[in-house]
Amino acid sequence: MIWSAVACHRFASYLQQSTQPFTVTPMRMLYKSHRSEIIGLYQSHLETLGIETMLKNQFTEGTWSTDPDCPELWVLDSQQYEQAVVALQQLGVS
Numbered sequence: 001m002i003w004s005a006v007a008c009h010r011f012a013s014y015l016q017q018s019t020q021p022f023t024v025t026p027m028r029m030l031y032k033s034h035r036s037e038i039i040g041l042y043q044s045h046l047e048t049l050g051i052e053t054m055l056k057n058q059f060t061e062g063t064w065s066t067d068p069d070c071p072e073l074w075v076l077d078s079q080q081y082e083q084a085v086v087a088l089q090q091l092g093v094s
Contacts, residue, residue, distance in 0.1 A: 027054065028081045031073040031088065039071045042088060051084050052076040 033039055036058060043053050056072040075084045
C-alpha cells in the first residue's frame with residue numbers, strides 16, 4: 001500500500017501531538033466511482049467536517065467499463081465512518 005504524502009504528514013503530526021497511547025483503527029472504503037471529480041468533491045466536503053479521508057487508485061488508467069481499480073474514497077478512522085455515511089447521504093449520495 002502506498003500512502004499519499006498528505007496522509008503520511010497527518011499521521012506523523014498525530015503521533016507528535018498525541019498524549020494518548022497510539023492505537024490503530026482500520027480504514028474503511030466509503031465510496032467508489034469512475035468520476036474522480038465527484039470523489040474529490042465528496043472528499044473536500046468530508047474534510048471540511050473534520051473527517052480525515054484518503055483517495056486510492058486516483059491515477060489508475062483503463063476504460064470506464066473494464067477498470068476494476070477505479071478511484072476510491074476511504075475514511076482513515078473507522079470510528080468516523082458512520083458520520084461520513086450520514087454526511088454523504090445529506091448530499092443525496094446513496
